[in-house]
Amino acid sequence: MKPETFYIKNYGCQMNFYDSERMGALLQEHGLAEVASADAADVVVLNTCHIREKAAEKIYSDLGRLRRLKEKSPAMVIGVAGCVAQAEGQEIVRRAPIVNMVFGPQTIQDLPAMLDKYQETGETIMRLDFPAQEKFAALAAQNKKFITRRAAAYLTIQEGCDKFCTFCVVPYTRGQEVSRRRDEIIAEAQGLRDAGICDITLLGQNVNAWQCPISGVGLADLLRALAQLDGIERLRFTTSHPRDMNDDLIAVFGDCEKLMPYLHLPIQSGSDRILQAMNRQHSVAHYLDIMQRLRAVRPDIALSSDFIIGFPSESDADFEATLSLIDEVGFAQAFSFKYSPRPGTPAAAHEAQVPEDVKAARLGEVQKRLAHHQRRFNEAQIGRVLPILFEAEHKGAASKHKNQISGRSPYLQPVHVAFPEDDASKNKSENKSENKSENKSENTSLDERTKSAFYGLCAPVLIEAAGDFSLRGRLLNE
Ligand code: SF4
Numbered sequence: 132m133k134p135e136t137f138y139i140k141n142y143g144c145q146m147n148f149y150d151s152e153r154m155g156a157l158l159q160e161h162g163l164a165e166v167a168s169a170d171a172a173d174v175v176v177l178n179t180c181h182i183r184e185k186a187a188e189k190i191y192s193d194l195g196r197l198r199r200l201k202e203k204s205p206a207m208v209i210g211v212a213g214c215v216a217q218a219e220g221q222e223i224v225r226r227a228p229i230v231n232m233v234f235g236p237q238t239i240q241d242l243p244a245m246l247d248k249y250q251e252t253g254e255t256i257m258r259l260d261f262p263a264q265e266k267f268a269a270l271a272a273q274n275k276k277f278i279t280r281r282a283a284a285y286l287t288i289q290e291g292c293d294k295f296c297t298f299c300v301v302p303y304t305r306g307q308e309v310s311r312r313r314d315e316i317i318a319e320a321q322g323l324r325d326a327g328i329c330d331i332t333l334l335g336q337n338v339n340a341w342q343c344p345i346s347g348v349g350l351a352d353l354l355r356a357l358a359q360l361d362g363i364e365r366l367r368f369t370t371s372h373p374r375d376m377n378d379d380l381i382a383v384f385g386d387c388e389k390l391m392p393y394l395h396l397p398i399q400s401g402s403d404r405i406l407q408a409m410n411r412q413h414s415v416a417h418y419l420d421i422m423q424r425l426r427a428v429r430p431d432i433a434l435s436s437d438f439i440i441g442f443p444s445e446s447d448a449d450f451e452a453t454l455s456l457i458d459e460v461g462f463a464q465a466f467s468f469k470y471s472p473r474p475g476t477p478a479a480a481h482e483a484q485v486p487e488d489v490k491a492a493r494l495g496e497v498q499k500r501l502a503h504h505q506r507r508f509n510e511a512q513i514g515r516v517l518p519i520l521f522e523a524e525h526k527g528a529a530s531k532h533k534n535q536i537s538g539r540s541p542y543l544q545p546v547h548v549a550f551p552e553d554d555a556s557k558n559k560s561e562n563k564s565e566n567k568s569e570n571k572s573e574n575t576s577l578d579e580r581t582k583s584a585f586y587g588l589c590a591p592v593l594i595e596a597a598g599d600f601s602l603r604g605r606l607l608n609e
Contacts, residue, residue, distance in 0.1 A: 134173035143180020179215035240269035263309035289335025385428030397437035401456030402449035433463035441490030443481035509597035
């Protein structure tokens with residue numbers, strides 16, 4: 132029986148989110164329709180991530196639930212993709228024989244062919260090779276097809292990592308650093324622009340290590356070239372490594388207005404001793420120097436970061452150093468996690484593991500400190516006029532507030548704005564007349580249609596209030 136429907140469950144980071152969207156587009160092109168849950172799907176793909184604690188165990192417990200569905204529908208095809216697939220390989224099929232396809236992050240472009248092959252032969256598919264350039268080339272062609280009414284999109288320019296931080300599995304699961312060609316990236320950006328995208332985030336595990344494999348130019352050159360494209364209004368890149376923040380990349384924040392004044396630059400710890408144990412290849416002083424040079428060329432720049440708390444051998448003094456760094460930088464936002472060992476990484480074998488209760492207490496303190504700075508940063512926007520890019524909500528995130536539109540600030544803060552009076556009242560009266568004529572032929576509500584006129588629009592908003600995670604403001608007439 133030919134499968135007709137599919138469901139993809141995404142775990143983890145933006146790179147995975149990007150891959151899941153591409154897999155969905157590929158399956159749609161192959162004639163399958165997306166459904167909202169695994170129990171209605173003929174094909175289920177778990178796109179896994181190895182970053183979070185006990186990632187593999189979570190996948191096995193999800194597979195346990197899928198086993199019950201497969202008992203009811205034996206023709207269901209189950210695939211495990213992503214970093215856990217790459218790391219566990221055959222072990223997945225040994226522990227969960229219901230799995231029919233196991234494939235790593237670099238082979239997602241072959242998903243329709245893998246599915247056909249499985250249907251034809253009934254043999255388990257195992258694809259754990261690393262053909263990154265093939266992935267880039269194959270996925271560029273179908274980029275426009277999954278864009279609906281969103282104004283922002285990711286564009287992968289780089290995969291893999293050569294840094295080998297001692298806590299991380301990415302160099303083993305995503306392979307070595309591979310950069311995509313400059314001309315292909317620009318062509319893909321043009322395609323996105325033509326499909327209505329005006330805000331592009333360049334994506335890569337070590338995005339600022341990007342270097343065109345043909346010309347050898349770096350990320351600063353690419354950003355300047357993309358900024359030349361009419362219709363592209365906002366550029367960002369993530370995730371960066373401090374070691375690859377070169378002079379030209381710092382300078383581009385000063386000379387490229389379309390590059391947003393917001394940089395995610397993970398540091399992980401405020402202690403040089405811990406940074407060394409992590410093999411981060413940079414010091415705290417180096418990080419602070421980057422920050423100062425960025426602020427010199429772009430005074431309104433804000434930083435976000437990642438922290439790992441309770442790395443093996445982290446002492447009270449190391450932890451205090453992290454708190455001091457947080458206060459010194461005043462991050463606009465940051466992600467923080469308790470250290471958890473990843474099998475096969477050097478840090479997992481370290482003898483001086485920090486007890487769980489100590490890690491939990493330190494994490495609580497760090498998160499309180501980070502929340503304080505985030506709140507302060509948000510409050511500092513009150514009274515400022517920020518350009519807000521309005522966007523349709525992602526699937527499943529319909530707004531609770533009908534007379535409200537939402538967008539993103541240059542710092543990625545969600546900003547909520549009440550409908551301009553005129554539009555709201557017009558909306559109401561049109562709604563009434565529509566009800567009178569009982570015209571039910573349109574599926575889209577007027578509220579949604581009125582809102583959709585704003586999607587993709589970048590407009591000035593006076594910020595009037597700030598919360599922990601979002602801002603509220605008033606649309607200004609230009
Ligand atoms: S830089 Fe370190 S943390 Fe980031 S992907 Fe590479 S090894 Fe992992």
